[in-house]
Amino acid sequence: MKVSITVNGKDYENDVEPRTLLVYYIRETLGLTGTNIGCDTSSCGACTLHLNGEAVKSCTILAVQADGATVTTIEGLAKDGVMHPMQTAFMENHGLQCGYCTPGMVMAAIGLLNENPKPTEDEVRMGLEGNLCRCTGYHNIVKSILAAASAT
Amino acid sequence: MAGSILGNRVLRKEDPKFLTIGGKYIEDLNDEPLLADALHVTYVRSTVAHGKITNIDLSECKQAPGVIAVFTADDLGLEPVSATFNPMAKRTYLAKDKVRWVGEPVAAIVTQHANQGEDAAERAIIDYETLEPLIDVEIAMTSTTLIYEECGSNVVMDTIALGIPDNTGDAIFKDCEVVVKGRFMNQRVAPCPLEARGSAVAWIDGRLYQWISTQHAQGVREEIRKANGLELENVRIITPDVGGGFGAKISAYSEELLLGAISKHVGKPVRWRETRSESMVGLGHGRAQLQFVTIGGTKAGRVTAYQLHAIQDSGGWVDIGTILAPFMTRPMSQGVYDIAAMECRTTSVVTNTTPIVAYRGAGRPEASAAIERAMDLFAAEIGKDPVEVRRMNLIPKFMEPYQTKIGAAYDVGDYAAALEKALAVAKYTEARTEQAVRRKRGDTVQLGIGVSVYVEITGGVDPKQEHAKINILPNGRAVVYTGTSPHGQGHVTSWAMIASSETGISIEDIDVVWGDTDLVPSGGGTMGSRSLQQGGAAVQKVSIELVDEARKLAARLMEANESDVVLDKTNGSFHVAGTPAVSKSWADVAQAADPTIGLTQEGIFVATSATFPFGAHVAIVEVDIETGQVTHRRHIACDDAGKVINPLILEGQIHGGIAQGTAQALLEEFRYDDDGNPITSNFADYAIISAVELPSIEVVHMETPTFVNPLGAKGIGESGTIGSTPAVQSAVIDALMHLGVRHIDMPTTPERVWSAIATASV
Numbered sequence: 001m002k003v004s005i006t007v008n009g010k011d012y013e014n015d016v017e018p019r020t021l022l023v024y025y026i027r028e029t030l031g032l033t034g035t036n037i038g039c040d041t042s043s044c045g046a047c048t049l050h051l052n053g054e055a056v057k058s059c060t061i062l063a064v065q066a067d068g069a070t071v072t073t074i075e076g077l078a079k080d081g082v083m084h085p086m087q088t089a090f091m092e093n094h095g096l097q098c099g100y101c102t103p104g105m106v107m108a109a110i111g112l113l114n115e116n117p118k119p120t121e122d123e124v125r126m127g128l129e130g131n132l133c134r135c136t137g138y139h140n141i142v143k144s145i146l147a148a149a150s151a152t
Numbered sequence: 153m154a155g156s157i158l159g160n161r162v163l164r165k166e167d168p169k170f171l172t173i174g175g176k177y178i179e180d181l182n183d184e185p186l187l188a189d190a191l192h193v194t195y196v197r198s199t200v201a202h203g204k205i206t207n208i209d210l211s212e213c214k215q216a217p218g219v220i221a222v223f224t225a226d227d228l229g230l231e232p233v234s235a236t237f238n239p240m241a242k243r244t245y246l247a248k249d250k251v252r253w254v255g256e257p258v259a260a261i262v263t264q265h266a267n268q269g270e271d272a273a274e275r276a277i278i279d280y281e282t283l284e285p286l287i288d289v290e291i292a293m294t295s296t297t298l299i300y301e302e303c304g305s306n307v308v309m310d311t312i313a314l315g316i317p318d319n320t321g322d323a324i325f326k327d328c329e330v331v332v333k334g335r336f337m338n339q340r341v342a343p344c345p346l347e348a349r350g351s352a353v354a355w356i357d358g359r360l361y362q363w364i365s366t367q368h369a370q371g372v373r374e375e376i377r378k379a380n381g382l383e384l385e386n387v388r389i390i391t392p393d394v395g396g397g398f399g400a401k402i403s404a405y406s407e408e409l410l411l412g413a414i415s416k417h418v419g420k421p422v423r424w425r426e427t428r429s430e431s432m433v434g435l436g437h438g439r440a441q442l443q444f445v446t447i448g449g450t451k452a453g454r455v456t457a458y459q460l461h462a463i464q465d466s467g468g469w470v471d472i473g474t475i476l477a478p479f480m481t482r483p484m485s486q487g488v489y490d491i492a493a494m495e496c497r498t499t500s501v502v503t504n505t506t507p508i509v510a511y512r513g514a515g516r517p518e519a520s521a522a523i524e525r526a527m528d529l530f531a532a533e534i535g536k537d538p539v540e541v542r543r544m545n546l547i548p549k550f551m552e553p554y555q556t557k558i559g560a561a562y563d564v565g566d567y568a569a570a571l572e573k574a575l576a577v578a579k580y581t582e583a584r585t586e587q588a589v590r591r592k593r594g595d596t597v598q599l600g601i602g603v604s605v606y607v608e609i610t611g612g613v614d615p616k617q618e619h620a621k622i623n624i625l626p627n628g629r630a631v632v633y634t635g636t637s638p639h640g641q642g643h644v645t646s647w648a649m650i651a652s653s654e655t656g657i658s659i660e661d662i663d664v665v666w667g668d669t670d671l672v673p674s675g676g677g678t679m680g681s682r683s684l685q686q687g688g689a690a691v692q693k694v695s696i697e698l699v700d701e702a703r704k705l706a707a708r709l710m711e712a713n714e715s716d717v718v719l720d721k722t723n724g725s726f727h728v729a730g731t732p733a734v735s736k737s738w739a740d741v742a743q744a745a746d747p748t749i750g751l752t753q754e755g756i757f758v759a760t761s762a763t764f765p766f767g768a769h770v771a772i773v774e775v776d777i778e779t780g781q782v783t784h785r786r787h788i789a790c791d792d793a794g795k796v797i798n799p800l801i802l803e804g805q806i807h808g809g810i811a812q813g814t815a816q817a818l819l820e821e822f823r824y825d826d827d828g829n830p831i832t833s834n835f836a837d838y839a840i841i842s843a844v845e846l847p848s849i850e851v852v853h854m855e856t857p858t859f860v861n862p863l864g865a866k867g868i869g870e871s872g873t874i875g876s877t878p879a880v881q882s883a884v885i886d887a888l889m890h891l892g893v894r895h896i897d898m899p900t901t902p903e904r905v906w907s908a909i910a911t912a913s914v
Contacts, residue, residue, distance in 0.1 A: 031182055034174030036395070038346045039428040043835035046346060078172050087171040091163055094800045097640030097808065099170030100346040100395030106171065121848065128843040132835070134346050134396050135640045137811030137872075138843035140804060 003067040007032065008076025016063045023047040025063035026073060034074040034103045038132065045131030048104035048111075049073045055111025057104075057130070074103035077110075086110050086148045095144035097135035105131050109145045118149055156653045161800040164645045165659065175393035178350035178365050179425055186354045186361060190421040191220055193414055194269025195407055196259040196276040197430065198251035201287070201504035201828020202299065203280035205249060205258070212275035213261055218268030221418050223260040224248075228413050233379075235470035238308045241300040241502070243469065245379070245406040251280065252299055253468035253504050254830055255433030257406050262418050266425065285504045285828035289442055289465040292503045299468065299502045308470045309500040311478050316497070324457045324493040328448030332529045337897045338518045340440035340465065340822045341815070342832075343511045344840055345639075347395020348431035353411040354421035360412050363390045364404065367397040367637050368677025369667045372404045379409035391667025394639035398812070399510030400436050401639075402679050403472065407434065432833040437822055438511020440465035441477060441518045447526040451534055453541045457493035460485050460522055464500040466508055473508025474500040480515025480609070483560040487523040488567040488605045488766060489545045494557035504828045510679065512812050513870045516608040517877050524604045524878035525895065528885070532894055538882070539580065539603055542571065546605065553761075562607060562764040563858045563866075566792070571605050571768040573852050574790040578770035591890050596778055600887025602771040604879040610681035610867025611860075612762035618682075619674040620690035621754040622651060622698050626747055628724075628739030630655065630662040635675020636687035637667050640808075641869065642801040643683060647691045649797060650863075654695035656721030657738055674756075681765070681867020684797060689861040690757035698753035702726065705744045705751070706736045763858045763866035767791035769810075769879035775887040780906030782818055782884050784845065790852035791871045795864030799853075802868050807849050809872020815841035816873075817880035819899050839899070888912070 004013045007030060014029050026032050026049065035058060038046035047058040050072040077084040086109050089095065096102040105128075112119065112127040119127065124145050125138070133141060169175065181187055196213075210222040225248040232242035247258045258278055263269040286292035286299060292306045299306055312318050325331045351364040360380055366372045369389040377387045394401065407424060415422045426434055442463040449455040462485075464477035477498035485496040531541040547554060549566040556562065580601070587599040621633040632647050648662040665671050676682065699719055706726035707714040716728045720735070727735040742750035772786040789806055796802050819839040823832050832838040857864030877898070884900040885893055892912035896904050 027179075028182075033176070033180035033182065034172075036174065036177070036347070037179070038348075038395075039835040041428070041834045041836040043840075044346065044428075074171070075173050083168070083171060090171055091167045094164065094804045096167060096170055097642070097804055098346070098396045099166075099175040099393060099640070100177065102170050103174045125843040125846075132346065132840055132842060134344055134398070134812075134840075135808045136804060137807035137809070137849065138846055139807040139811075139849050142843060142848065 001064050003063055005066050005069055005071055007071045008073060018064055020063045021059050022061040022063050022066050023058035026058060032073050032075050036100055036103060038100065043132065045108055046101050046104040048107040048131065050107055050111065055108050074106060085151055089144040089148035089151065093140050093144040093147055095136065095140045101131065101133040105133060105141060112145065113149055121146060157649050158653050158797050162645060162649055162659065162798055164642050165648060166642065166644045177347055177393050177395055178352060178363060181352060181363060181392060186356060187352050187421045187423065190352060190423045191262050191264065191418055192266040192269050193411060193422050193424040194261045194263065194273050195257040196261065196273045198247060198254055198256040198258050200251060200280045200282055201254050201285040202283040203251050204283065205247060205251060205278060206281050207279040208259060209277040210259055212277065213272045216268065216272035216275055218264040219261060219272050220264065221262040223414060223417065237474045238303065238470040240303045241308060241470045242302060245410050253506055254828055255506060256468065260410060260414055262414060262422065287503060287505060287824050287826065287828050289463055289501050289503055293463065293501045299504060306502050307499055308466060308502050309474050309478065311482065311498050314478060319459050319461055319495045319497045324459060324495060325446060325448040328457055329451045330530065330533055331446060331448040332533045334445045334526060334529050334895060336443045336445065336522060336525055338439050338441040338443060338521055339898055341438050341511065341820045342432055342822045342838055343398040343400035343435060343438055345396030345398055345400065348426045348428055349405065349407065349435055350425040351408045351411055352421065352423040353415045355415060359386045359388060361388045361390065362411065363392055364408055365394050365401060366391055367401045367639060367679055369637060369669050370635065370675045371402065371677055373669050375404040376409060376412065380412040389669045391637060397639045398512045399438065399514050399679060402510055402677065405434065429834045432838065433506050433830050436471060436473065436509025437467065437506045438508065439518060440508050441481065443522045445522050445526045447530045449530065453534055453536050453544045455489060455491055455530060455545045458491050458523065458526065459495045462498045462518065464498060465505065466500045466502045467505045468502060469507040470502065471507040472510050476510065476515035481519040483558060484516050484519035484609055485523065486556045486558045487520060488547055488607045490547045491557060496558055505824060512809065513873045516870065517813065517874045520604065520606040520874045521878045524882065528882050529894060532889065539575065542603065542605055543568065560609065561761065563761065563860055564856050565607060565764065565766050566856055567605050567766055570766060570790045570792055570854055573854060574768040574770050574788050577850055577852050578772065578786065578788040580770065583772055597774050597776050598887040600773045600775055600883040602879040602881065602883030602886055603768065604875055604882065605768045606875045607764050607766040608871060608874045609762050609764055611685045611759055613680050613682065616686065616759040616762065617756050618676055618686035618690040619756050620687065620694045621752060622694050624738050624742040624751045626739060626743045626750045628661065628737055628742060630657050632662060632664045632691055633672045634664060634666050634687050634691060635672055636683040637678040639678065641678060641683060646684065646688060646797050646801060650688055650691045651695045654692060654699055655738065656719060656724035681869040684865045685763055685861050685863065685867060686757060686759055688797065688865065689863050690755065692863060693757045694753045694755045697755060698751065701753060702741045702751060705741045709736050709740060709744055710734065759860055761860055763794065763860050765791065765793045765866040765868065765871050767871055767875050769875035771879040771883040773880065773883040773887060775884060775905060777909055780902035780909065782900060782905060784814060784818065784847050784880065786850065787847055787876065788850045788852060789872060789875060790854050791868065791875060792854040792856050793868035793871060794855060794866040795857045796855060797865065803851050805868045806851055806872040809870060810849055810876040811841055811846055813873040813876030814846060814880050817877050817898050817900060819845065821899050
């Protein structure tokens, strides 16, 4: 099936198998490998990206469902070589170690602040329930998000 | 810059890439020309825990779309290979005559695309004559059903067979006024790195190139060399970014060892990447140690005798897990205590479950959990505060090696100081008061306080050495080559800091290379918290030697006496002492050494011994006694890893370790039904810890440098896990002490907590 999707500001038109998940379309058809796959039960959130401005797990959506949509991935966040404030906050607060959950975590974090710009620590933790990290113990991820919230 | 860069909170050099385009993991090698047109390998896995294979029919698989080839053990001509740790145990990389756990690879399917492999695998028909599944380690120990018949027993290793005398039963407790016994199950957990396993191979002019998600390229090269019958120089291992390992990615697995042969058969490069559900049964598991403890001493609180029999579940193969009990748990079984009589026996037993491998702490969390729980049981028996009993029994501060009764030589230690620091931050006395108030009021939500004091062994795996090379390029930039293998630990930053501290070259101008065996042929990888104390020390050693060589070259360039030339580390330039106006840069010196390759220094740092980091953790939890629900409120950690190079990275390691320890204490357990079917084999069923179940962590700083290496550094990668697991478990039990609860096995789930309350009697 044919899909037209705008990804990181660029328009794409591709033929995809109907069963293709959005995450495979992004990774394999478009070659944007920043978005990762960490599970097969939509539990880990490593594949989180923004679909029409909302953070979604791209393993839960078929590419054909995203026809006509606007997608932002981790590769589309920095503008003219300047990192998004959330990326900066993760860097300054050591909010990542192996980096595997990081793109999904950053996209989820931005989505979280879009909905709740000044969250409490508990609200951040609740908001991250669907994103797993095995390295950081979440401490510095929570710290990064709170830092990004207070910087804006 | 004033003073050394070491000890500063330097932001990680590796982060901008991870944050803007993401890491380059195995699955991201889409632009690797050597892997162009690679085919995909999918493994057909055993669906029964223990059975004889009576027939393998792959004819339907061959008809599935996209299938290029299918292979059984016979198709690949596989011969049985012996287990490293018990040569009598033998199996083929694809199961041939029998299967020994659910998930064991039985056949391989090669397809054009990855998803075609999953579809085709479902068409495989494998007939089994099922055998009695041995899931429980105590049943397996005495069963006449044998998992490896040629071993003659399911016990595949025992300290008695290693020449260590058996425990003497009650004899060592005959003078004790108080004796308490315990049976603890240190349960099986899944390591769960966020990146599952993956590998890719290509044959280039008779040479095997293998990309693999690993913690130890040089170690894996030897395994892959052997599996493919090659000379060492005909194997190149390349490690891309690795999305976590936690010990489970130290060795190569069957699925990875077979790719070379499969690629040769199909005449094309191949890739393999497991799904999470495969990974949960294919990647090795951790812990799984049943412990019988006896502790004895005086009514006043002095512990005089301690005995442990650890029964290690090895799982379905004699893998690394088999040796963790005798070689990691046993030496650390005495913990931080001065105990006159010590005994520890370990027995490793195969079962029809996923093989046990190293997992963060690997044998030490088990040792620590056993003795810390025993101390709590002892304190409860004599009616004393568990902290008070610990204070009475701690080994006093020592700055020279301390020989334990069980046979370890700890380097330096100040356990009392760590305990008091953690207690002070936790406000221990106030917490006890609050607990008493809630108990008196009969609150539904009770407070529990758990305390652990631990010591562990790091950098203890032989050979205790690491290789490093530093190359100053003709443009003045430096490249550090290391035999360690970072997968989240920030070696790019820390090694650059160490090299910068000796050379004065800015960390922005230092690159770090690892994990490619053509570029770094020798190395011990990253495991057992060894990297900084051996790999970092090696970088420091070669950097110092490099500066000596560079001073000679600079002296020649400036026509000065070598002894008069100094390195100004503030700007990385050489000049004659007293006349800084005339100077030579690192680029000048590198060009003088060799205009094309620059100046290189290479060497090995050899540690005289392991190091023994220590610390104390305090966990404060709330337990709803009506529902059994536990909420982890505060976690205070004082972990002493000696000299700190980068506090930011150190704290990150502590946080992550505590999350995994807390996960084991509260939530995670890999479970099987009675037939050996895994019932927690994906992230929906396995209770992997999330941000919701954890508090922010209060890290208390303490530095007791070791003399074992010039950096003064000990390991920190696993301490958080070792200290936190018993602290959190004990806190849950502590909340229920007034109800008569003395022990609850991990994970302390609501169901278990509720049942313990229901069956307890004061």
